[in-house]
Amino acid sequence: MEITIRHAEPGDADALHRIFSGPQVIAGTLQLPFPTRERWRERLSEISREGFFLVACADDELVGNLGLHTSPARWRVRHAAEIGMSVRDDWQGKGVGTALMEAVLDLADNWLNLTRIELTVYTDNKAALALYEKFGFEIEGTHRRYAFRDGGYVDAYSMARIRE
Numbered sequence: 481m482e483i484t485i486r487h488a489e490p491g492d493a494d495a496l497h498r499i500f501s502g503p504q505v506i507a508g509t510l511q512l513p514f515p516t517r518e519r520w521r522e523r524l525s526e527i528s529r530e531g532f533f534l535v536a537c538a539d540d541e542l543v544g545n546l547g548l549h550t551s552p553a554r555w556r557v558r559h560a561a562e563i564g565m566s567v568r569d570d571w572q573g574k575g576v577g578t579a580l581m582e583a584v585l586d587l588a589d590n591w592l593n594l595t596r597i598e599l600t601v602y603t604d605n606k607a608a609l610a611l612y613e614k615f616g617f618e619i620e621g622t623h624r625r626y627a628f629r630d631g632g633y634v635d636a637y638s639m640a641r642i643r644e
Contacts, residue, residue: 481538483576485583486544488533493520495542496536502569508565508605510627534583534598536567536576543571546580548597560596561588565608577611583614585641595643600626603635617641 488496499505508512527533536544540580544567551599552558563584567576588594599617601608626636 481574483579484545485534485579486522486537488535490521490524490529491636492535492542493517493524496520496524496545499542499545499566502571504569507629508602508608509564519628531561532584532587534580536580538571538576540567543568544576544580546584548584550592550594559594560598561592561594562598566588572607577608578614581611581615584595589643597641599639600636601639602626602629603637609637612641615641 483607494517497515500509500511500515500520501502502512505511531547531549534546534548535542536546544565546563546565548561548563550558550561563579565580567580585597588597597617599612600623601612603609603622618641619637619639621638623638625633627634639642
C-alpha cells in the first residue's frame, strides 16, 4: 500500500484524535489518555509558522503524523530543529514511520538547510529507536525519570542526527 505524506490541514482533527486515542501512541508520547476532538481542532488552528506538521495517509486514511519544530528567530540555533512522531496503533511496523522520516529529512536537508535534527524517545521504545538509528540518529544522553507514565517514571534518550 502506498503511503503519501502531506501537510496537516484543519480537517484532520478527527483522524489525529483517533491516532492519539491509541494506547501504544499514548505510551510512546507525552500525551495524556482521553484526548478530545476539540483539542485537536485547536492544535491544528495553532500550527506555528516556525514548523511543519506532516501527516501520513494510506488510501486517504490518516495513519501517522510528524512535527518538525524550528527556531528561525533564534539566530544561534536556527540550524537545528526538533521532531516528534506518532503512528496509529494498527499501522505501526508497516512503513509509516519510514515514510514520515524520509519526507521530513528531505525537507530538512534539501529545503531548510537544517544540520541538526533532535528528538526525545523513551528508552523502552525499541521500534522507534531502531527507526531513528536507521536514519542516522545517535543517542547523546539519557534523561532519568523523564516522564510519568502508567503509574511510574520512565527514562528517555536525547538523540540527534548531525548533517556535516
